[in-house]
Amino acid sequence: MKQKTFNFILILVGASALIPGILELLFTLTGKTFTWGEIAFQGEFMFWRGVVLLASGVFYLTAVYHTSRTEKRAQAVLASLMIWIVGGMEILSVILSSIPGDGGRWFNSTQGFFSSYTGPFIPAIFLLPISLVLVLLIFGEERKNEG
Amino acid sequence: MKLEPEERWRLIDRVARETVQYGAEKTTIKSTLAELTVKPFTGIPFAIAILYGFWAFFNAFAGFFTDGFFVPLFDDLWLPWIQEAFPLEGSWFYYILVGDPAATNSFEAFGILTSGLFVAVGVVLPAIVAFYLVITVLEDSGYMPRLAVLVDTVLHKIGLHGFAVVPMILSLGCNVPGVASTRTLETKKQRFMMMILLSIFIPCGAQLGVMLSLIPEYFGYIMLYLLAGFFVFGWILNKVVPGSSPEIMTDVPPFRIPTISNVSRKLWVKVKGFFTNAIPFVLLGVGLVNILYLVGAIDWLSNILGPVFTGWFGIPKETVAPLIAGFLRKDLAVAQLSAIEMSGFQLITSVVIISIYFPCIATFSMIIKEGRNSGGVLKVLGGSLLTLVTVVFLWGGLLHLIGMILGVT
Amino acid sequence: MTILLMGHPNVGKSAVFNRLTGANITESNYPGTTVDFTEGHTFIAGKEYRIIDVPGTFSTEPKDEAERVALDILEEHEDAVVIVVIDSTKVERGLYLAFEVLERGYPAVIALNMWDDAERQNINIDVSRLEEILEVPVVPTVAISGKGIYRLVEKIPSATQVDIKDLKEKISEL
Numbered sequence: 001m002k003q004k005t006f007n008f009i010l011i012l013v014g015a016s017a018l019i020p021g022i023l024e025l026l027f028t029l030t031g032k033t034f035t036w037g038e039i040a041f042q043g044e045f046m047f048w049r050g051v052v053l054l055a056s057g058v059f060y061l062t063a064v065y066h067t068s069r070t071e072k073r074a075q076a077v078l079a080s081l082m083i084w085i086v087g088g089m090e091i092l093s094v095i096l097s098s099i100p101g102d103g104g105r106w107f108n109s110t111q112g113f114f115s116s117y118t119g120p121f122i123p124a125i126f127l128l129p130i131s132l133v134l135v136l137l138i139f140g141e142e143r144k145n146e147g
Numbered sequence: 148m149k150l151e152p153e154e155r156w157r158l159i160d161r162v163a164r165e166t167v168q169y170g171a172e173k174t175t176i177k178s179t180l181a182e183l184t185v186k187p188f189t190g191i192p193f194a195i196a197i198l199y200g201f202w203a204f205f206n207a208f209a210g211f212f213t214d215g216f217f218v219p220l221f222d223d224l225w226l227p228w229i230q231e232a233f234p235l236e237g238s239w240f241y242y243i244l245v246g247d248p249a250a251t252n253s254f255e256a257f258g259i260l261t262s263g264l265f266v267a268v269g270v271v272l273p274a275i276v277a278f279y280l281v282i283t284v285l286e287d288s289g290y291m292p293r294l295a296v297l298v299d300t301v302l303h304k305i306g307l308h309g310f311a312v313v314p315m316i317l318s319l320g321c322n323v324p325g326v327a328s329t330r331t332l333e334t335k336k337q338r339f340m341m342m343i344l345l346s347i348f349i350p351c352g353a354q355l356g357v358m359l360s361l362i363p364e365y366f367g368y369i370m371l372y373l374l375a376g377f378f379v380f381g382w383i384l385n386k387v388v389p390g391s392s393p394e395i396m397t398d399v400p401p402f403r404i405p406t407i408s409n410v411s412r413k414l415w416v417k418v419k420g421f422f423t424n425a426i427p428f429v430l431l432g433v434g435l436v437n438i439l440y441l442v443g444a445i446d447w448l449s450n451i452l453g454p455v456f457t458g459w460f461g462i463p464k465e466t467v468a469p470l471i472a473g474f475l476r477k478d479l480a481v482a483q484l485s486a487i488e489m490s491g492f493q494l495i496t497s498v499v500i501i502s503i504y505f506p507c508i509a510t511f512s513m514i515i516k517e518g519r520n521s522g523g524v525l526k527v528l529g530g531s532l533l534t535l536v537t538v539v540f541l542w543g544g545l546l547h548l549i550g551m552i553l554g555v556t
Numbered sequence: 557m558t559i560l561l562m563g564h565p566n567v568g569k570s571a572v573f574n575r576l577t578g579a580n581i582t583e584s585n586y587p588g589t590t591v592d593f594t595e596g597h598t599f600i601a602g603k604e605y606r607i608i609d610v611p612g613t614f615s616t617e618p619k620d621e622a623e624r625v626a627l628d629i630l631e632e633h634e635d636a637v638v639i640v641v642i643d644s645t646k647v648e649r650g651l652y653l654a655f656e657v658l659e660r661g662y663p664a665v666i667a668l669n670m671w672d673d674a675e676r677q678n679i680n681i682d683v684s685r686l687e688e689i690l691e692v693p694v695v696p697t698v699a700i701s702g703k704g705i706y707r708l709v710e711k712i713p714s715a716t717q718v719d720i721k722d723l724k725e726k727i728s729e730l
Contacts, residue, residue: 014240044206048199055192074179080191089203095208100215104223142176148720158727165730166686167647170678309576330621331565333647338621400566406700544721 001140007064010076013130014064017083018057020123026049042119053124056082073138087124088116130136181402184290187304190297193294197290201281202354202359208362209279213534217269221253233260243437254486263433266357266482267426273420274356274478279417280410282320282352288404289318293393310381311341318349323511325349325515336390340381342514343531346506347538348377353478354424359514361485366496372499376542384534423497424509425476432475436468436483445471459540461547462497464487473501492555500543505535558606559712560635562626564649565612568669570594570640571699573609576709593629598710608633612669614649616656630660637715638664641707644674654692658723662691663715667708671696679714688725691718706715714717 020039024046027034033042043049059079066072098116101108108116150158153416183189233245239250246258285291295312302310311332318325322345329341350358350373358366383390439445446466453464464485473480480501484494506514518527559576561569578598594609615624630638638657642650647668657664668674668681687694693711697704 004261045199045202048195050390052192052196052199054502055195059192070174070176070179074176077176077180078183078193084194085196085200086203089200089207093203093207093210096211096215100211101174104219106216106219150720150724154724155655158724159648159655161727161730162651162686163648165689166682168680168682170680173678175676273613313723330625359633403700510654550583 001137003069005104007073009123010060010072012063012074012135013080013110013127014057015054016057017060017079019056019129019142021050021053021057021078024053024123036042037119038121039123039126041123043122046122049122049124052082052086073142075139077135080135082129083127087121087128090122090125097121156367175489177402181289181399184293185296185302185420187297190293191301192284195295197285197294202464204281205274205356205359206279207361208280209273209356212273213270213360215282217265217273220523221261221265222251225264226250226253226256226364229260230256239441241351242441243434246437246515254482257433257437257483257486258266259430259433259437262482262486263430265481266433266479267429268359270360271353271425271429271478272421274360275353275421276414276418278356279320279414283413284405287403287409289400289402292399307378307382308385310378311337314341314345315349315377318345318351320352320353322346322349322351322506323513326513329517331443333353333393334390334434337392338391338517339527340384342517342527343534344377344381344384344556346505346510346514346531347535348373348380350502351477351507351510353421353476353482354502357478357481361482362494362498365491365498368495369498371501372495373502374545376503376538380534380538388530393512426480427509428475429479432472432479435475436472439471440468459547460496460500461502461550462493463487466497466500469497470501470504474505477501479505490555496543496546496550499546502541503535504539505540557602557605558608558636560608560610560630560633560638561631561641562610562638562653563612563641563669564614564646564653567612567641567643567650568699569612569641572667572669572697572705573607574595575699575702575705576607583707589697600712603713605712608636613655614672615662615716616660630657636662638662639667639712640664641667641669641699644660644668644681645677645679647679649680654690658690658692658718659720661717663709663717664690664714665708666690666694667699667704668696669699670695671704672698672701688718688730690723691716 016127020041023034027041028047028050028112033040035041056079059082063072063075063079079092094116098105098113099108101112184193187282229245230248231259234490234555235242236248242258242259244260246256248257248259250261251504252452253261253269282291285294292313295316298312298315299310302312303309311329314325314332314503317328325345326342327339329345332338332341337371358369435444448471449464449467452467456462456464456466466484466489469480469487470481481498484501485499487497489497505511513526514527518524561573562578563569573594573596577598582711593599593611596607596609598607608628608629610626613623615623616627616630618624618627631669640650640657642654650666654666654675666686668683676682681696683694683696684695693714695704695708695711697708699705
């Protein structure tokens with residue numbers, strides 16, 4: 001992949017991590033929650049999710065300035081890993097909390113089960129696909145270079 | 148025949164030149180990634196992400212088992228059944244085993260078969276499984292020593308030297324191996340210092356788990372205050388205790404993907420250990436406290452210690468009973484505290500006191516065992532007790548003072 | 557017969573131990589997890605061997621308590637065969653310990669563990685040349701996956717003492 005194309009992707013992903021990260025921090029500090037379409041700025045420990053998202057955004061963006069090919073890519077992988085920690089755990093918690101029932105029943109009703117999977121979700125969830133694609137691209141490229 | 152070290156190195160040099168070829172070391176993405184995790188600029192945010200992931204996993208996993216299944220199981224089925232079915236209601240026997248016949252949840256019944264079983268199986272078991280699962284994965288991936296190096300770098304930057312971070316991180320799993328690992332420290336001073344600091348200020352995995360499960364809203368404050376104490380008293384001990392504390396080097400292993408077999412084997416060892424060592428102690432702890440209640444010892448102690456508790460620490464005198472249980476298991480003590488009626492700040496204070504007032508029995512016996520190698524048992528025990536009493540009164544009292552200043556007591 | 561597993565911290569001694577004995581001690585990617593010794597038994601060519609997983613040590617001049625334990629174990633078992641476990645990416649450091657063991661007159665086998673890491677880092681080790689020079693069996697291993705362990709076991713009976721004086725002369729002539 002050309003450096004220019006890669007840098008363009010980094011800026012795109014970086015900005016889409018940085019902005020919701022800042023918003024999450026702002027909403028925590030002002031004590032407000034906010035839902036925009038399917039994206040929810042709320043929930044326990046939003047402050048820390050904001051910190052992680054913001055940092056990953058910064059890592060994507062500053063990776064643009066690295067001249068070393070490997071360093072640039074490693075930093076992008078690190079940022080993607082951080083998004084995956086936050087987003088992945090959110091998915092796990094949605095899955096696990098959809099199973100038990102309440103009010104005298106052991107398991108959730110079918111309807112309750114499925115309704116757990118309709119949004120809105122935290123911003124990190126929406127960043128999962130693109131960060132995964134980025135990581136796959138990077139490692140695929142490395143494998144190709146090794147021959 | 149023995150060689151001098153220089154001679155030995157000279158020969159090895161020759162052998163190596165003859166047999167080992169170092170190709171140009173490729174900097175791979177993986178190895179660069181590994182470096183990024185120890186550099187503060189990238190490493191600290193990554194560590195925050197890891198800790199967040201830890202918390203989130205813990206919440207999801209322990210919440211699933213404890214709130215999802217064990218709470219309804221114990222509260223709706225087991226408790227009413229045993230309250231009804233157990234004979235001799237009103238006798239001391241019933242009181243010790245079942246506890247309060249009118250209790251509506253397993254926390255407040257206080258019997259061995261009610262609260263004891265519930266805390267051991269329903270709360271602590273899921274907590275430690277979740278906890279050790281994450282710890283093991285982090286350990287096997289090679290992230291833990293990196294975290295140690297990162298913490299070490301940060302500590303040096305803020306002027307704190309001589310802390311052994313590896314034993315500290317091991318202690319978060321359980322204080323016993325943490326204390327044992329101080330054996331790898333070079334000087335008696337370091338061993339003595341770390342042994343005391345670890346056993347006083349670092350809560351173990353089981354305690355962390357129960358705190359996260361039962362009082363998550365206070366978890367951050369409690370940890371912050373304990374870690375602050377760790378460093379404040381570490382700094383003081385470093386000045387006061389004679390001897391030297393040289394820099395500690397840690398080897399950083401490469402990143403590896405943890406194998407399922409090793410992770411599950413380790414987890415199994417821990418869980419097995421929990422069933423054989425911890426559960427009996429939790430049940431014993433509940434039984435002991437109930438017996439002491441029955442013979443009036445708790446009331447007697449509460450009345451004697453009451454003024455100190457309410458006056459100096461600002462916590463209700465009912466906390467005496469959990470404090471006694473804490474000798475056996477800190478996780479049990481925290482669970483009992485959470486069932487006592489008191490303000491949030493009092494709960495924070497009493498959990499802090501529970502953590503620092505004395506190491507649990509298992510850790511204490513390990514300190515005695517290791518003390519032999521660290522300047523003699525008497526010296527170590529004497530020093531520990533002196534530090535302990537100072538810490539409990541100063542650090543515990545200070546928290547009360549902070550509460551008064553903030554106006555939350 | 558007793559076999560001692562010796563090596564630096566975190567070179568995979570515990571993993572080798574598990575492979576040899578089928579035991580269940582925990583392996584960690586973390587230096588200094590084994591601070592006490594563990595013992596196990598195994599059969600090699602019909603003979604029973606006692607295997608001790610010695611705590612990690614950099615040399616036989618102890619600098620801390622864990623290394624002290626290591627030295628004590630070594631000195632207690634004068635007739636033992638030592639498997640020196642070496643991190644293949646840091647051969648020199650490992651050979652230092654191997655030399656010390658040989659100088660003390662112990663028959664030794666060298667396990668070049670973490671061979672996969674060395675390959676990945678483009679480090680080439682001429683195993684047969686190393687064997688030839690040291691006159692000690694040398695086996696590349698990857699203990700976590702079990703690679704090379706069988707060959708390591710085969711070589712144990714052929715471990716002999718090494719005359720350091722001869723070795724010194726031989727190396728000096730290289």
